[in-house]
Amino acid sequence: MDEAAGRTRTERLAAEIAEAIVTGALAPGHRLDEQALADQYGVSRTPVREALRQLGTSGLVEVRPRRGAVVAQVTPAQLAELFVAMAEIEATCARLAAQSMSPLERRRLDALHEVMADLAATGDAGAYARANTTFHGAVYAGAHNAVLADFALSLRRRLQPYREAQFRQDGRLARSHAEHGAVVAAILAGRAEEAHAAMLRHVTLVESAVEGMLVRGA
Amino acid sequence: MDEAAGRTRTERLAAEIAEAIVTGALAPGHRLDEQALADQYGVSRTPVREALRQLGTSGLVEVRPRRGAVVAQVTPAQLAELFVAMAEIEATCARLAAQSMSPLERRRLDALHEVMADLAATGDAGAYARANTTFHGAVYAGAHNAVLADFALSLRRRLQPYREAQFRQDGRLARSHAEHGAVVAAILAGRAEEAHAAMLRHVTLVESAVEGMLVRGA
DNA sequence: GCATCGGAAATTGCATGCAACATGGAAAGA
DNA sequence: TCTTTCCATGTTGCATGCAATTTCCGATGC
Structure with missing residues (x-):
């Protein structure tokens, strides 16, 4: 019923x-x-x-x-630790994905990235946020490690309220897509360390965007 | 009462x-x-x-x-994923520790490592295993990130039965201590990427030892 | 002999009730 | 007036009971 x-x-x-x-x-x-x-x-x-x-x-x-x-109350210090942990784990997933993604998985990641280019251009923050979830999920899956994927997903959920808000900042969509571009290029080329660095940088920049908003009082 | x-x-x-x-x-x-x-x-x-x-x-x-x-039943495939996840997260902690450990924390890590040299030499597997827990805990703490430390501890607990057994293998204590040596040297010198690589290698070797035991049927 | 079906027993999911502890406020004392 | 103590109230922790579902086992049909 x-x-x-x-x-x-x-x-x-x-x-x-x-x-x-x-x-x-x-x-x-x-x-x-x-x-x-x-x-x-x-x-x-x-x-x-x-x-x-x-x-x-x-x-x-x-x-x-x-x-x-x-x-749960998250103090600014805890929020920073959560972001650092997510950045590190996502970066690890990106490195593993660069090493072990199948050709099919790589093609799909690339296709998804191209779709997101349009969403970023039209400025549809909601649609971009949803596609973004899929994008990061594809990277977790590409790492072929359910444990790390679980950790990453759990952190992503806990930080969702904070991440979501930053997509409404001016120009954030375009910058986010450009950062994704570096990650995708490294993964597709199989350059593991570069994928790690690119993803670490991306998530760290998200954290900066969120912190900037918090300082301004949101 | x-x-x-x-x-x-x-x-x-x-x-x-x-x-x-x-x-x-x-x-x-x-x-x-x-x-x-x-x-x-x-x-x-x-x-x-x-x-x-x-x-x-x-x-x-x-x-x-x-x-x-x-x-929980762990299939060999899941066991491998758990070890990979633990290796990656511990390696991440080691890299962060190399960057942000305080002088006091570095001295304590070094002292602990020297104590473990004696334990490895005398071959006391139980005492070495306990000190080993403290050692890895010190690295987590040195990363100054409670979230990553929690993940690492949780994985460590889940893998404890498997890790414990491998300490009884001949010569494993000495090799474990030598691997720790590389980690400690890199952390003390602040060489982050080297600490990452050394810890990744250490945990991966533990996994190999465990897998070797499982193949032989334990 | 093997698979399928049906019913009884066992086990889980959930509701309810009671006791122990925590919280807030009034009363008594300084 | 401020602090302290005590009690009333509300909330949590846990025990118990019942209904629903699963599982087990034997009977029946093929």
Whole structure:
């Protein structure tokens, strides 16, 4: 009867709460009252508790024993560490991808990059952001390492609210696409170290864009 | 009255079950019956369920909806991916450590390395393994990035049963110490790329040692 | 003999209830 | 007026109970 059958309530709850957090519907520091969430979603406290614990281990919420759960607060210092970690892991994926992507995977990455050129030109930030997710996902997949891909995806989700905003900065789309170009060229040519450096630079520049916005107060 | 006061039953359970898994008391593929675990630890099913979910997100156990939990099985392919991921992340930590370790941290790393020389010479595999954990922990800490350190620690725990066994191979202690030597020299000298390469090589050699043992059937 | 089907037992998912702890505020003392 | 103590209230941690699903095992048909 439910649209999302097969999965348990706990799973659906975890997904919905996570979605609410990364989209900003639940602000950092917001108290996550078990009973309130249970009422809101029409379930009992038990699946809510299990969902919150799950989100706790993934870092999205902070669960303090006997003191309830809150949406994880990220201090500027922690935000910087998250970006550095993401940059390093994505760069590692890019290096591995340059070494081990199949010809088909390389062609697809190249094709995707060309599509994104149009999106960047027309300035459709939403469409570009979605394609961007696909692009980075293709690099993770090309590394042929599920563990690193998982880490990268998890970091990407946690940083999504911050990354998303920076796409609305003037000219950021074009610069992002140019940075991608360096990554793609290195991967296609199989130049591993260059791919690493290009991706590291790209994500570091994203971090700079985000920091610039935060300083200006967003 | 309890020895481990302050923490909740769920936390203690998660720690104990994790310990039982990494020490091998619970073999991979072993069924984790909620009621049985509850009886065994003298609690109800609720904290057991929460602990299992927590271990599920960290990868130690596999929870299949409505079908119970089992100790995570690692196929040889997954094992290889775990080792590659650990090698890459540890190498990244080593590179960052070479760039940003404080003088005090560098001195301590060097001192620890010298202590381990004696342990390797006397052939005390247990003591060497413990010191080894401290050594790698010092490198994570030196990277000054809690996110990467967490990832590295999590991988280290998951691979512990495999890494531990290889220390009993003949001559592995001396070779391990020599490999550490290259890492320490590069970090102390601040040669970042060299530290990266040395650590990558070290962990990759550990993987080779483990694979060699598995092929011979352990 | 092998595969398929059906029912009983076992096990999980979830709801509910109760006790322990944390939090906030009023009352008492300095 | 400020601090401290105590109590009321709310919230979490955990136990228990029930319904739904899965799994196991034997019977039936081919």
